[in-house]
Amino acid sequence: MDAKIKTTSETRETFKDFLSSKGLRVTNQRLAIFDAAYEHPDHFTAEDLLERSRDIDDSVSRATVYRALPILTESGLIREVDVGRDYKFYMANRNATTFQAQVICLDCDKIFEIDAPFMEWYGKTVADKLSLNVESQRLQVTAHCEELIASGLCKRSGKKA
Numbered sequence: 001m002d003a004k005i006k007t008t009s010e011t012r013e014t015f016k017d018f019l020s021s022k023g024l025r026v027t028n029q030r031l032a033i034f035d036a037a038y039e040h041p042d043h044f045t046a047e048d049l050l051e052r053s054r055d056i057d058d059s060v061s062r063a064t065v066y067r068a069l070p071i072l073t074e075s076g077l078i079r080e081v082d083v084g085r086d087y088k089f090y091m092a093n094r095n096a097t098t099f100q101a102q103v104i105c106l107d108c109d110k111i112f113e114i115d116a117p118f119m120e121w122y123g124k125t126v127a128d129k130l131s132l133n134v135e136s137q138r139l140q141v142t143a144h145c146e147e148l149i150a151s152g153l154c155k156r157s158g159k160k161a
Helices: 010-022 028-039 046-056 062-075 117-129 145-152
Strands: 078-081 091-094 102-104 111-115 140-143
Touching: 010 028, 010 062, 010 102, 028 062, 028 091, 028 111, 046 062, 062 078, 062 091
Parallel strands: 102 140
Antiparallel strands: 078 091, 102 111
């Protein structure tokens, strides 16, 4: 990933170039989905993305969102986060310069991203010892947010967040 921080409009142009390079049309719906995904401040699901995309362009369909997600992740501008549920989470890939580990709250499903630069080295070292090439790797920690429950900020605490 570039060390240079790109603006949203530059990143949007990168996405349009990616679509063109794949022989895909640049449509208003795809751009609305991209904008909704890239401007989302946190992790989101496909259903969250559908809702936000429809706020931008009400002609966006559920099928279009589900077809666009693999394109978005292939572009490298959005990344998929699998936390072992029957659905995936996604997040804009903004300014990530090191490996990101996820800490997942078992109480409210909040996902915290933590820099874990040692993981890239560790994965490569282990794979090299076994004469393998790293295809992918992830580090996920599951935990309870006891302080957030006590403060009422956890959405599963029974109190309003």
